[in-house]
Amino acid sequence: MDPDDETRPDLLEQAHQALQDLLGPGWEVAVQTEGHSRGDSGIDARIHVRASDGMFVPLLVSLRERLTPKEVAAVLAPRADLVRQVDQVARLMVISPWISPMSQQELRSRDIDYLDLTGNVSLRVNRPAIVIQMQGEQRAPAGYRQPASKPALTGLKAARLVRLLADVRPPYRATDLAHHAELSVPYVSRLLDSLEDQLLIHRDGKIVSDVDWQALIRERARQTDLLRTTEPIGMLAPNGVPAVRDRLRDFHRDGMGEYRREVLVTGSYAARSFAPVSVGGQLMLYVQEHPMNADRVADELGLLPVSEGADVLLLRAKDRSIWERPMEISGVWQVGLSQLALDCLSGPGRMPAEGEAVLEFMAAHEPSWRGPDLSSSHRTAVF
Template identity: 70%
Template sequence: MDTSAHAGEQALLEQGQASLQHLLGPEWEVTLQPEQSLGGDHRWDAMLQIKSRDGVYVQMLVEVKQKVTPKEAAGILNSTAQLVRRVNQYTRLMVIAPWISPMTQDALRSSEIDYLDLTGNVSLRVSRPAIVIHTQGADRAPAGHRSPTSKPLLTGLRAGRLVRLLADVAPPYRATELAHRAELSLPYVSRLLDTLEDQLLIQREGRLIVSVNWQGLLRARARQTDLLRTTDPTGMIAPNGVKAVLTQLANMPPDYRHEVFVTGSYAARSFAPVSVGGQLMLYVQEHPENVERVAGELGLMPVPEGADVLLLKARDRSVWQRPMESAGVWQVGLSQLAVDCLSGPGRMPAEGVKVLEFMVEHEHVWRKTDLSLSGEPTLS
């Protein structure tokens, strides 16, 4: 092992040991076993011993990782954990890392692997002595955690376009087909698909994508975006009320209806009624004059605060793809709505969860069976 890398992992191990000691408190003793030092020829990196004041202890075999993916958690780490349990049912495997993503945490828990990261994400379940710890830290990677050579993340306009296509159309299909339909470069699509495979969001057989975890995909996209930050909203007041705006939209000429799409709480309420009220969110094309034009046509007035209508700028054409109609008003497609709500403020994430539940129950209705259908509305 490179000397600097070894030093980095040793420092990470010691920080993890100190964090665990702090969590458990003075009634417990957390020690690094010297005979199991970092860099040995065994299948784990180190061994920690957790000992209670009355002398009962458990040994934790530790994997120190600068980065760990769901694929590793479900693969090699799961195999190691199973081996450890076969040798001694009371010995546990723990992963220590600078940061562990929510999806990786889920995969580790499914494999009955304990974990600790330096942002405060901790899961530890020991039956003897009895220890149960579960704390939540950062759900996004801290600044500097991602290296410049990392594979692309689920941020940005291009990623959003591919995410929606993967969610809206059931496989099988290939990267070349996705790149053509999404009008993205094949190298970019291939790199992003590699990332999604590492995150267990897709499964491939050779070059063929055979399965997409569309729920996890939409949740992951929402975690890495922010609706209000990415759409540059303009606050408006509707003098005659929000219901009057919706009625006006329903009565607009057919061509105009496709220039303004409803998203957020009012769109979610069509499929997953959770609450009443809230701001009416409308997508418009990303041109400054469109905000003024739409506001004028709908009788909206700009206000610095207290807005009951937000005009959002659609920065990518994927926002307009596969829309749906409700009560004569056009809304964004279900996958776009789910991401918008999950990444929105206030009670919107709860509404996003309800939208996902609706999508699960009605997947056979909204999800397309072939990429050739990707230009059709979500619901018709």
């Protein structure tokens, strides 16, 4: 027996109760499983939702233990179209333990209803009038099964590949990406498979032909946390943050160009160069991971360590991808645009809004930062 078969009745029962609770006592929610199987129709059950005036809508249920955007587009969208052709009243509803934000977005774009057991719900019915839009867990809950063969977008290796895919226009092959990112070909191939499932890339055979770089950056940021992964060191600038930036500019002006590989600005102050959404905030500086580097940089910049009230954060860069394709802005070196967007979107407070503004800038100026091929993957940018 397929082990998923044992969980399907329980999944349907929990979803039935959740839907009844959402609609309240004035509605009748009845489940019919007779006559439905896991055959070619893909319909596992039928839920009748009836209003107090007797008007009802049938929801044709597809139970999914897990769901990718690619499956929504390739499998569920044609099924929903067929349902609409056969019955203009009935609607297709997907029920799953958890549905990722990207799959939710794809379902909504295809006008397919969904409900998961963490509280993500979208149900839109004309007659009887029902509009439910709720947000539950946006990250996979503990115990949610992912195929072991397909890596997630967390981790240092994934960050390296994400930045390369964002910063360089296709086409390219897995072998070429692996070479330039210094990763193994099997790992890159598995991650590309996962990205294709999420509709973040498209391939023609073995060649990556298109990358949705904005969605890719957002998804990577959603799965990471800037302050957790970089282990920041709080610092105080006795002479103010502008004095620190002037000192960084002096390093470069005085011929100490190696500091672009030692210290890179990120976060709100870097985002303000392209998207002046806000003022203030902490100056965030990447330094090489070794603890002695942080001490040396702090001494060179005149910073004092503090346990609270820091106006400068030294972030430990744990992978070389942080230093790839930096930018020089008014004499100060900053992280590349894709890294800046990732950092802001995964940062605290107002930083995600700044990250979205950076993405807007990137979309409007794509030729100025996105390389034409992998041979340009080590270039720097000057704005």
